[in-house]
Amino acid sequence: MSTIVINxxxxxxxxxxxxxxxxxxxxxxxxxxxxxxxLFTEQVGALIGPWHxxxxxxxxxxxxxxxxxxxxxxxxxxxxxxPMAEILTSxxxxxxxxxxxxxxxxxxxxxxxxxxxxxxxxxxxxxxxIQVLGSLDLAQTLIRHDLxxxxxxxxxxxxxxxxxxxxxxxxxxxxxxxVSTQATDSGVVGMVYRRSGKPTFGxxxx
Numbered sequence: 001m002s003t004i005v006i007n008x009x010x011x012x013x014x015x016x017x018x019x020x021x022x023x024x025x026x027x028x029x030x031x032x033x034x035x036x037x038x039l040f041t042e043q044v045g046a047l048i049g050p051w052h053x054x055x056x057x058x059x060x061x062x063x064x065x066x067x068x069x070x071x072x073x074x075x076x077x078x079x080x081x082x083p084m085a086e087i088l089t090s091x092x093x094x095x096x097x098x099x100x101x102x103x104x105x106x107x108x109x110x111x112x113x114x115x116x117x118x119x120x121x122x123x124x125x126x127x128x129x130i131q132v133l134g135s136l137d138l139a140q141t142l143i144r145h146d147l148x149x150x151x152x153x154x155x156x157x158x159x160x161x162x163x164x165x166x167x168x169x170x171x172x173x174x175x176x177x178x179v180s181t182q183a184t185d186s187g188v189v190g191m192v193y194r195r196s197g198k199p200t201f202g203x204x205x206x
Contacts, residue, residue, distance in 0.1 A: 002127040003149040004059065004119070006139050007051050008166060009036050010153050015163035016136050019156075025063065025136070027164065035158050043184035044154065051152045051190075052084065055091050056128030059119065061135035062097040068133075069105040094122060094130075096138050116145040123147065136164055146172040150179075150194045157187040175199040 009019040018024040018033030025033065060068065068088065075085035093108045096115055103110060111118040119142060122130065132139050132148075142148055143166075153166075176193040183189050 002056065002123050002125060002130050004123060004130045004132065004142065004147055005150040005152060006132045006142075006148055006166075007048070007152045008132075008134065008136075008139065008154070009156060010166050011035065011156055011158045011160050011163075013159045013161065014165040014167060015160045016139075016166040017163040019134075020067075024067065025164075030163050032160050032163060035160065036154075036156055039156055039158070039186040039188055041184060041186045041188075044186060044188045047182055047184055047188070047190045048152075048154055049084070052087060052131065052133075054129050055087070055131040057092045057094060057122075057130045058088070059094050059122070059130050059132045059135070059138070060096070061138035062095060063137075064134035065093070065095045065097070065103070065105070065108070069103075069108075073105055092127070096135075115141060116147065119145075119147055136166070139166065140164075140168050140171075143167065144170045144172065146174065148195065150192065151176070153191045153193070155189045155191060173199050 008016055010016045017027070017030050019036040020034065021037070022031070022033040072085045072088045075081045079085075089106060091107065093105065094111050095103055095108060096111050111122070115138075132142065175196045175198060177196040179192040179194050181189060181191050
């Protein structure tokens with residue numbers, strides 16, 4: 001059986017929309033894209049790089065897939081991004097896409113049918129770690145159906161006040177175990193949480 005891991009960037013107030021640029025996702029009239037760029041130092045790259053090395057497969061939404069497919073296959077072999085490009089290109093990629101999809105990037109497969117069912121069936125396969133990169137709409141669907149085993153969050157010291165959040169309405173209540181934390185020179189903090197069952201409750205009232 002495989003595990004599903006979300007690797008993502010998030011602001012201090014939980015927004016995960018369009019971290020990489022203004023045109024990445026303007027859904028809902030969002031005009032604040034690109035909020036990771038000024039804070040993305042070498043230390044941040046060193047923080048998140050190892051998160052991707054253990055992927056047995058990638059699970060991507062269509063928008064993220066198209067963004068990746070337009071960039072990573074074109075990275076030259078002598079470029080500093082070449083190791084990441086090789087990882088992403090060689091890793092099997094499963095794409096959640098409505099309707100017929102043209103998936104030209106090698107090792108890409110469309111997920112057909114009901115998405116939660118398809119992902120649950122994918123999870124039953126022996127793929128190791130299935131990583132969700134970006135793909136916020138997909139991530140929220142998986143969270144609502146309690147399909148996530150681990151969260152790797154790069155939390156940026158930014159408050160946006162609007163935009164799609166990683167944990168939206170309908171998230172399944174769940175407890176999480178803190179696995180690790182790491183701070184960087186630009187104030188970005190990496191936090192890894194693992195699913196630990198249902199949350200527990202109490203009261204401080206007398």
